Amino acid sequence: xxxxxxxxxxxxxxxxxxxxxxxxxxxxxxxxxxxxxxxxxxxxxxxxxxxxxxxxxxxxxxxxxxxxxxxxxxxxxxxxxxxxxxxxxxxxxxxxxxxxxxxxxxxxxxxxxxxxxxxxxxxxxxxxxxxxxxxxxxxxxxxxxxxxxxxxxxxxxxxxxxxxxxxxxxxxxxxx
Amino acid sequence: xxxxxxxxxxxxxxxxxxxxxxxxxxxxxxxxxxxxxxxxxxxxxxxxxxxxxxxxxxxxxxxxxxxxxxxxxxxxxxxxxxxxxxxxxxxxxxxxxxxxxxxxxxxxxxxxxxxxxxxxxxxxxxxxxxxxxxxxxxxxxxxxxxxxxxxxxxxxxxxxxxxxxxxxxxxxxxxxxxxxxxxxxxxxxxxxxxxxxxxxxxxxxxxxxxxxxxxxxxxxxxxxxxxxxxxxxxxxxxxxxxxxxxxxxxxxxxxxxxxxxxxxxxxxxxxxxxxxxxxxxxxxxxxxxxxxxxxxxxxxxxxxxxxxxxxxxxxxxxxxxxxxxxxxxxxxxxxxxxxxxxxxxxxxxxxxxxxxxxxxxxxxxxxxxxxxxxxxxxxxxxxxxxxxxxxxxxxxxxxxxxxxxxxxxxxxxxxxxxxxxxxxxxxxxxxxxxxxxxxxxxxxxxxxxxxxxxxxxxxxxxxxxxxxxxxxxxxxxxxxxxxxxxxxxxxxxxxxxxxxxxxxxxxxxxxxxxxxxxxxxxxxxxxxxxxxxxxxxxxxxxxxxxxxxxxxxxxxxx
Numbered sequence: 001x002x003x004x005x006x007x008x009x010x011x012x013x014x015x016x017x018x019x020x021x022x023x024x025x026x027x028x029x030x031x032x033x034x035x036x037x038x039x040x041x042x043x044x045x046x047x048x049x050x051x052x053x054x055x056x057x058x059x060x061x062x063x064x065x066x067x068x069x070x071x072x073x074x075x076x077x078x079x080x081x082x083x084x085x086x087x088x089x090x091x092x093x094x095x096x097x098x099x100x101x102x103x104x105x106x107x108x109x110x111x112x113x114x115x116x117x118x119x120x121x122x123x124x125x126x127x128x129x130x131x132x133x134x135x136x137x138x139x140x141x142x143x144x145x146x147x148x149x150x151x152x153x154x155x156x157x158x159x160x161x162x163x164x165x166x167x168x169x170x171x172x173x174x175x176x
Numbered sequence: 177x178x179x180x181x182x183x184x185x186x187x188x189x190x191x192x193x194x195x196x197x198x199x200x201x202x203x204x205x206x207x208x209x210x211x212x213x214x215x216x217x218x219x220x221x222x223x224x225x226x227x228x229x230x231x232x233x234x235x236x237x238x239x240x241x242x243x244x245x246x247x248x249x250x251x252x253x254x255x256x257x258x259x260x261x262x263x264x265x266x267x268x269x270x271x272x273x274x275x276x277x278x279x280x281x282x283x284x285x286x287x288x289x290x291x292x293x294x295x296x297x298x299x300x301x302x303x304x305x306x307x308x309x310x311x312x313x314x315x316x317x318x319x320x321x322x323x324x325x326x327x328x329x330x331x332x333x334x335x336x337x338x339x340x341x342x343x344x345x346x347x348x349x350x351x352x353x354x355x356x357x358x359x360x361x362x363x364x365x366x367x368x369x370x371x372x373x374x375x376x377x378x379x380x381x382x383x384x385x386x387x388x389x390x391x392x393x394x395x396x397x398x399x400x401x402x403x404x405x406x407x408x409x410x411x412x413x414x415x416x417x418x419x420x421x422x423x424x425x426x427x428x429x430x431x432x433x434x435x436x437x438x439x440x441x442x443x444x445x446x447x448x449x450x451x452x453x454x455x456x457x458x459x460x461x462x463x464x465x466x467x468x469x470x471x472x473x474x475x476x477x478x479x480x481x482x483x484x485x486x487x488x489x490x491x492x493x494x495x496x497x498x499x500x501x502x503x504x505x506x507x508x509x510x511x512x513x514x515x516x517x518x519x520x521x522x523x524x525x526x527x528x529x530x531x532x533x534x535x536x537x538x539x540x541x542x543x544x545x546x547x548x549x550x551x552x553x554x555x556x557x558x559x560x561x562x563x564x565x566x567x568x569x570x571x572x573x574x575x576x577x578x579x580x581x582x583x584x585x586x587x588x589x590x591x592x593x594x595x596x597x598x599x600x601x602x603x604x605x606x607x608x609x610x611x612x613x614x615x616x617x618x619x620x621x622x623x624x625x626x627x628x629x630x631x632x633x634x635x636x637x638x639x640x641x642x643x644x645x646x647x648x649x650x651x652x653x654x655x656x657x658x659x660x661x662x663x664x665x666x667x668x669x670x671x672x673x674x675x676x677x678x679x680x681x682x683x684x685x686x687x688x689x690x691x692x693x694x695x696x697x698x699x700x701x702x703x704x705x706x707x708x709x710x711x712x713x714x715x716x717x718x719x720x721x722x723x724x725x726x727x728x729x730x731x732x733x734x
Binding site (some may be wrong): 019020021022023024025026027028029030032033036037038050051052062063065066067068069071075096097098100101102103104105121122124 | 307308309310311317322324325326327330352353354355358359360380381382383384385386388389402405406407408409411452455456467468471472475478488489490
């Protein structure tokens with residue numbers, strides 16, 4: 001449904017605004033990489049712009065740190081609607097390995113409403129292109145949604161075994 | 177100055193206040209000195225030709241009731257380092273500032289004012305550096321009683337007070353999000369017409385509290401992977417530097433083959449990083465052809481690293497005691513094939529870049545610093561080598577397998593952005609040469625991972641330097657009793673190079689700002705903090721957002 005809506009809301013070229021909220025540059029250089037000859041997203045009409053006021057989509061990379069928290073919010077507010085936010089990389093998804101340290105507020109969703117997540121540390125350029133294409137309804141989704149549950153500590157051997165079995169079921173599901 | 181003559185000079189100068197001891201290896205000299213003579217000794221080391229690396233502050237109240245402070249100096253010509261240590265009582269962590277004479281120490285001192293609550297008497301700019309503007313005073317995150325996940329409530333309308341603008345200048349705010357900066361950082365550039373007359377920097381917006389995290393939450397073996405995520409471009413460098421510092425502190429000797437594989441990984445990383453920089457530099461001066469071409473040439477290297485390590489970046493290859501994956505004969509042929517292709521293509525790119533007059537006009541004479549000042553600011557890597565300072569950790573303080581490899585260190589004395597550009601281009605060829613040599617000289621078999629004892633000795637010090645693509649990365653480590661570092665200090669090359677940027681910007685054109693900042697290879701996009709400068713009244717302040725909204729909305733209404 002969201003893909004259909006996105007196709008209706010963004011019928012023409014998609015302009016991206018890249019917002020680094022405290023990333024390690026890993027995701028940022030992969031975002032830049034999708035513009036270069038091997039991946040060349042301009043063929044889909046996708047273009048990076050310098051100002052949030054020109055953009056349809058915000059690519060958010062990195063955990064939102066304490067100083068950038070209000071700034072990311074303001075960059076999002078500056079974007080004209082309709083707008084989408086993509087969280088690129090593990091840190092934008094949930095804050096990464098430093099999600100709860102003293103200077104980090106958490107993942108991208110703590111500051112702005114994130115519509116699509118592109119996982120990876122860093123995500124491959126193909127993954128970024130696929131993520132944006134998926135949002136625009138250019139390609140179909142390849143995986144069904146799976147729900148995972150974290151096993152609490154101390155680990156119960158029985159629970160752990162069950163978790164492993166469940167995981168295998170998930171892998172089987174993904175293969176089918 | 178050799179080690180012995182240095183010790184003699186210092187003994188003559190300070191007498192009983194000074195204790196000299198050997199470090200973990202003969203290349204490390206440790207000097208313990210009384211707090212009162214700390215500043216004098218540091219200045220003497222600088223006068224003797226020592227290059228200021230970084231300072232390390234630590235909270236040691238639980239084990240000896242004092243705070244520790246270390247200044248690190250490198251004697252590059254003689255290949256040794258000096259750690260000048262002192263301590264201050266828990267109640268009064270006060271030291272004399274060395275920043276007026278050694279400008280490169282400015283940030284170190286400001287960092288510990290924030291993180292450990294130290295006082296440096298005489299620091300020329302005692303302002304906040306690392307912590308957020310709304311961080312409450314009196315909470316110092318690196319102190320042991322402060323938990324790693326303490327988040328004090330945020331406050332609104334707290335803004336950083338910028339430096340006083342020089343007379344007759346206008347302030348141009350650049351950042352935190354700006355198209356020429358790939359990372360959030362705020363520069364306030366003071367301009368007279370188009371000429372830059374000064375600059376104030378407010379950065380550290382990507383501070384994620386990694387040092388505190390690794391000192392309190394994870395164990396030795398997990399830190400290399402966190403260290404790789406300090407920087408997504410030169411991650412291996414941090415993993416290698418951390419692993420080497422643990423190995424030095426605990427006296428672990430790793431297998432020779434592992435050292436060669438480390439060297440190869442570090443050089444492959446340099447190749448991709450230099451080509452990345454060349455592209456970004458082209459983009460910053462508005463020459464997107466270079467950006468597209470050099471990233472096209474770079475892409476096979478990314479694919480190669482995926483085949484070698486399993487990931488395009490953030491390799492996860494280097495761990496304490498060695499490396500995780502082998503370079504098999506098939507992979508060896510693969511590397512040689514990719515290198516051959518890259519060498520030919522970079523050759524073409526080099527001619528196109530070096531002979532292009534528009535690049536000459538945008539880079540020659542831009543960001544000029546004379547050699548003496550480059551040394552005073554302790555500039556590193558290609559930024560220093562482009563200004564005639566002949567330093568390279570790989571040659572001066574060899575680590576991994578660099579002692580067996582022969583390579584040239586390109587040095588330019590033009591002192592400007594052009595110099596750094598040429599140095600980086602030539603280094604690409606040197607890296608290719610190093611990888612080829614390393615593949616030739618690598619022992620054909622041997623263990624990849626040396627077994628490490630379960631318990632590492634506590635409170636040992638380890639120092640390691642690794643030449644990152646941007647310059648020297650320094651890691652200082654004090655081992656701890658709980659299977660994790662007690663103190664782990666990371667200093668990336670940009671930390672030092674960025675301190676020299678205001679000097680590089682001086683008297684340059686505002687349009688050259690992106691390439692000068694870009695020449696040190698940092699990263700940055702556009703919610704500006706609004707700055708108002710009233711030229712006549714000489715008063716200037718940062719308006720809080722609510723005030724601006726009130727002003728804007730007020731004006732719209734009749």
